[in-house]
Amino acid sequence: MRRFNLVEPQRLVEEEVPAPEPTAGEALIAVKCVGVCGSDIHAYYGQHPYISCPIVPGHEFVGMVTKVGEGVDESWLGKRVTALPSLVCGKCYNCRNDRFNICQELRVIGCQSDGAFAEFVRVPADKLFALPDDMSWEEAALIEPLAVAVHAVRIAGDIVNQRVVVYGGGTIGLMVMQVVKAYGAKEVILSEPDAYRRSLAQKLGADYVIDPKGVQPSQWLMDKFGPEGIDLSFECVGIEATIQEAILSNRKGTTIVVAGVFPKPVMVDMGLVQDRELRLLGTLMYIKEDFTEAIELLSSGKVQGLPLVTHRVDFAETPRAFEIIEKEKGNCVKLLIKNE
Numbered sequence: 001m002r003r004f005n006l007v008e009p010q011r012l013v014e015e016e017v018p019a020p021e022p023t024a025g026e027a028l029i030a031v032k033c034v035g036v037c038g039s040d041i042h043a044y045y046g047q048h049p050y051i052s053c054p055i056v057p058g059h060e061f062v063g064m065v066t067k068v069g070e071g072v073d074e075s076w077l078g079k080r081v082t083a084l085p086s087l088v089c090g091k092c093y094n095c096r097n098d099r100f101n102i103c104q105e106l107r108v109i110g111c112q113s114d115g116a117f118a119e120f121v122r123v124p125a126d127k128l129f130a131l132p133d134d135m136s137w138e139e140a141a142l143i144e145p146l147a148v149a150v151h152a153v154r155i156a157g158d159i160v161n162q163r164v165v166v167y168g169g170g171t172i173g174l175m176v177m178q179v180v181k182a183y184g185a186k187e188v189i190l191s192e193p194d195a196y197r198r199s200l201a202q203k204l205g206a207d208y209v210i211d212p213k214g215v216q217p218s219q220w221l222m223d224k225f226g227p228e229g230i231d232l233s234f235e236c237v238g239i240e241a242t243i244q245e246a247i248l249s250n251r252k253g254t255t256i257v258v259a260g261v262f263p264k265p266v267m268v269d270m271g272l273v274q275d276r277e278l279r280l281l282g283t284l285m286y287i288k289e290d291f292t293e294a295i296e297l298l299s300s301g302k303v304q305g306l307p308l309v310t311h312r313v314d315f316a317e318t319p320r321a322f323e324i325i326e327k328e329k330g331n332c333v334k335l336l337i338k339n340e
């Protein structure tokens with residue numbers, strides 16, 4: 001099979017290798033569509049804290065089951081599927097307590113194990129999800145990033161009637177924004193420096209958008225809503241400025257969900273976190289319930305995935321994906337690699 005191996009930062013090399021064989025408990029998927037994630041971009045530039053080269057990227061994949069290993073239900077064969085890319089130990093404290101997303105031994109397909117920038121990808125069969133018949137490959141490729149947002153929102157607690165700030169209008173920010181709206185948030189404010197992403201946020205239901213290049217978000221929020229106006233915020237970028245703005249803006253005693261991947265340690269005013277009794281709540285990936293819910297939100301139309309797909313490349317042209325992302329910057333939200 002053909003695959004694209006990130007042998008070193010910024011060098012994605014096409015290789016011909018034998019297709020993997022599913023071992024006991026595994027399934028082999030012929031990849032039809034795979035999304036390029038922010039973490040793939042960090043990895044491409046050698047800036048992801050937990051991904052190193054060589055690696056075959058790709059964890060937002062959908063496709064058709066072509067083979068199953070020993071002990072796997074053969075009715076999966078020929079099914080259209082996606083899968084959680086989580087490789088977990090099943091034994092550690094969090095695995096035993098239904099939180100395998102933070103498994104002590106967590107590895108992720110496409111991050112620490114061969115991923116789906118390939119014709120075939122091997123996955124644990126217990127992580128497979130059948131796709132609804134009427135869901136396109138493209139829409140299904142958004143289940144994984146939506147599940148990230150669903151998980152982040154779920155651990156934040158009750159959303160009903162909350163005024164929520166989302167920092168960052170990339171895929172995760174735009175998904176979080178839609179999920180909190182679907183769950184009954186009173187108002188959502190999205191802060192994002194890129195004009196195209198702000199317009200997309202407005203189209204998808206943001207009540208207000210802020211350009212942090214033109215105004216300091218905490219100042220704007222204070223002027224508009226006062227010191228008690230913000231009930232909850234989501235940091236979906238992974239830089240110092242956004243987490244700091246959230247700390248400055250949230251009402252005392254509230255929660256800031258940290259969903260962005262920080263390439264390096266940052267300085268924030270922990271004095272304010274203490275004094276204002278703020279809760280900084282990290283979030284990582286998802287568990288199965290989040291995938292089920294993501295599929296439901298997309299199928300029901302409560303969350304829209306396809307407007308986020310701004311670019312597509314054919315599998316054979318996979319390395320072009322990163323050129324496009326570099327060139328298009330904010331105009332590229334979700335790029336899909338297609339092999340149909």
Ligand SMILES: [Zn+2]
Nearest residue numbers: 037038060145
């Ligand atoms: Zn992702």
Ligand SMILES: [Zn+2]
Nearest residue numbers: 089092095103
């Ligand atoms: Zn574990």
